[in-house]
Amino acid sequence: MVTTTSIRPAKTGRARNGPRDDTRLALLFILPALVGFAVFLVWPTLRGIYLSFTKFNLLTPPEFNGLDNYVRMVQDPVFWNALKVTLYYVILNIGFQTVLALVIAVMMQRLTQRTWLRGIVLTPFLVSNVVAAMVFLWILDYQLGIGNTIIAAIGLDRIPFLSDSAWAIPTIAFINVWRHVGYTALLIFAGLQTIPETVYEAGRIDGAGEVRMFRSITVPLLRPILSLVLIITVVGSFQVFDTVAIATRGGPVDSSRVLQYYIYDVAFGRFQFGYASAMSVALLAVLVIVTFLQYRLTRAESSDLA
Template structure:
């Protein structure tokens, strides 16, 4: 004997639907309750400063008196200031660090991705500079760069450089600071590329080897395309960091000698916290942000949007 299952009435269906809707709303409210502290912090310390800073770029403001709307006056002053253009040129020169740091980081990631004995020690050693304060790093490298320091002594012994401290020479100061940025950042990007390498299916590489592909062919046709999303992220972050370089300059040279390491963000810092011209500083920051966006778009174009199958 078979029984026919009882059909759910429309009233029961309505009740079930209403119960499900209430549960859905309750879950949504709980989710937003957990997100609320983060959203408050995000708006307070990110969104609002961006909006207010953009507004200040069109005002004259020195903290003491209220902001006074001046339109494009700050930008006219900014573009007529040779010191700003000098800092911007140095910031753009700093972008030369980006391709070097990416290439070295990929090579190191390939090296430490091997299952060798004690490889964990090398991974940690390469990452130690990343977590070291730049105040400490800057002081150490400043000591090594000065006359009689390790770097100067080695360069003199190799007959590569025999002059004042690298940081006191306008011809070498920016390059010396760029090398410190390179040294400190390699470990960070190496870890990202290492994660990218480990996400690539080993079966693809094994199949290519079985088909007779060489190591270089596997790298160029499988490994590198698989790393393209990571390359996009790393190149974006390093490019923006290069344009906004400040800590290294502040700790090691203070913008000298003779303005040879004066960066665009250092100009913003000087106008805001030394001259108290916050409107002009905000205008400079807005220009730097626009330039960062332009280079971000270029990174997307060069990496084809980070698509691994492109």
Template sequence: MPAARPVSTRRNTTFFSRNKLVIMPLVFIAPALAMFSLFVIWPILQSISLSFTEWQGIGPKKWVGLSNYRYLFSDPVFWTSLVNNIYWLVLFLLAPVFGLLVALFLNQTVFGIRLVKSLFFFPFVVSQIVVGLVFAWFYDPAFGLLATILEPFGIEFPPILADEDWATFGIIVAGLWPQTAYCMILYLTGLNSVNPEMIEAARLDGAKGWRLLVKIVLPQLRAATFIALVVTVIGALRSFDLVAVMTEGGPYNSSNVLAYYMYDNAIFRYRMGYASAIATVLFMIMNVYIIWFLLRLWKNEKGAR
């Protein structure tokens, strides 16, 4: 008898079936990407285009090319604001260090430690506006807490926020308070994942104190340290709230930062084009760090595979 002819099975070869591993992720990402483009990408592009114009917020825009940028780099207040941002960036890096020390102190099982933890958590949940008002009263040379404490000793507390040389550093100290609390939370979370067996083995080998911290604990806190540095640097570059509440950039623009100088030009001086130029420069400075962060994150993800 003749052999039976094989039945051919017709496979579904539609475009969707061939590319569903590419199409489906795009379908799920599309809504978030649309919102991100509408509320982030589009305003950024508008701000950059506005920096090449002269505009008061109403009426027609006048194209001026690079005039805003030429004036920007000859503006002494801009350079003061940029230097102050560098001060913020350098001194804010103390927050991860202080946060680690506080986390190590709180990572103990002793009576009442939960109450102490709640006191250290307090700055993290308080608004930056409240922090600014509290420290403005704290620095008050007439009725502030420091002046009241030093008065019996005959020591006159200087008006920090009214001093051109010290106003910026007084605000930075106020900003370090909640930032340290945030870094502390990151390190407390990281300490919960530290391998206790490695610590016990290191102690049996004679490691203790500083050596135990550097050789055993800190390498296991690398992820928490990385996130703490990223958040701290971005927070330093976009500092605005405390400056607005405590000094409004004064005295004589000595405590100005780029974010507040941009706000001042846009809202109070009606120089939208010039404010957009300041925002563009700040955006480019932040992009340097953001690109480094994304490259580092991509390398870590690639190495983990």
């Protein structure tokens, strides 16, 4: 990894003759970050993998138990359900959010590029997931929420947004879209700025309308950025926890028990850290595979702009 020389404050700042070597000073400069990196990122990653092969209840030292946790995982219907629920959530969340963010970003670019508009769109991102969940818990309350009051007022049936198995995940997906769509739109907006205006001018001279230009110019030229946005948002989406913990606690009957919430429950509710770690490794594997597939499928590395 890194050469470990004795660390003493280097007092010399010699700059001139000979090939420079700042090794001592550099070590001093990266030391805090390196310690943080090693202790809170590299070590926990290795340890997480190790713990997945153990039986560990936090009170007594971990006992190696081979593949037991993985065998249990494969046979655990709750795990598979959690994985399914998480995937369902990611598809709804990312699908809805990406389309909406793309439309918002294009409109921000074509209508007005004023900063205040981007500021307003970004506002929900400034509050925590907990705050977002609390507000929508209230707005979407079955009896008293303004959302359902409006639905009832226009003559429809009230919707049990967070207390019905079929509605729970779509509702949670919507709450997180509310919080994150502005941020995603701004990322896409930044990507749009990289498309030269001359391309649009040429399109306009050729008589193309807005819709045509969106299809033939914006989308193809935006592809590399869009795929990066997708990779980032999908990885984030898989880690959903906060909203579920506040709004539904996994219910009703496991219908919103996403993987991360199940892992938390197994670790802190039942103190089965070994099994929880094994499921974390599974989630990590899913993320690696999904990212890799996305990268390949969207050809994120190449641009059409060249």
